[in-house]
Amino acid sequence: MGSVSNxxxxxxxxxxxxxxxxFVTACIGKGYEIKKSTKEEDINLHIDFYVNRKxxxxxxxxxxxxxxxxxxxxxxxxxxxxxxWLYGEADWIAFDIPEIKGFAMVLREELADLxxxxxxxxFVSKNxxxxxxxxxxxxxxVISRLWxxxxxxxxxxxxxKYITNN
Numbered sequence: 001m002g003s004v005s006n007x008x009x010x011x012x013x014x015x016x017x018x019x020x021x022x023f024v025t026a027c028i029g030k031g032y033e034i035k036k037s038t039k040e041e042d043i044n045l046h047i048d049f050y051v052n053r054k055x056x057x058x059x060x061x062x063x064x065x066x067x068x069x070x071x072x073x074x075x076x077x078x079x080x081x082x083x084x085w086l087y088g089e090a091d092w093i094a095f096d097i098p099e100i101k102g103f104a105m106v107l108r109e110e111l112a113d114l115x116x117x118x119x120x121x122x123f124v125s126k127n128x129x130x131x132x133x134x135x136x137x138x139x140x141x142v143i144s145r146l147w148x149x150x151x152x153x154x155x156x157x158x159x160x161k162y163i164t165n166n
Contacts (some may be wrong), residue, residue, distance in 0.1 A: 027051055095108055105156070110154040118150060
């Protein structure tokens with residue numbers, strides 16, 4: 001299996017932490033209560049946070065970074081070949097997309113259904129992975145690249161805006 005350099009691992013961890021802090025700040029700005037998941041829930045259930053929206057039931061959220069409107073990776077299988085986060089236990093997926101100044105929010109089950117419908121079941125190179133399957137070299141993952149335009153088709157789609165100090 002391919003390895004990730006220490007520098008890349010460190011960058012990914014720091015970037016993930018920064019994005020999660022933005023998500024927490026946005027939720028608190030909306031008056032929501034938020035609780036971090038356990039390490040086991042994060043790894044095994046693909047849940048980063050539990051969000052209590054006061055008048056509605058508490059929901060679980062998986063926060064995803066590294067996106068922009070034409071690059072939103074979805075994971076059918078993870079690097080170990082197990083079910084990917086599309087089939088995890090989170091109620092919602094929150095995609096950090098700086099171009100919309102917020103998180104594109106969508107119900108995970110709706111996104112999984114959409115991905116199953118629009119992703120062609122053929123393996124291609126990374127550059128050709130728009131709505132097609134891609135598997136990284138020496139990995140067992142199965143992923144595909146969607147666009148924000150695709151995700152907007154989900155009835156639950158909404159935007160959780162960033163809270164800024166401007």
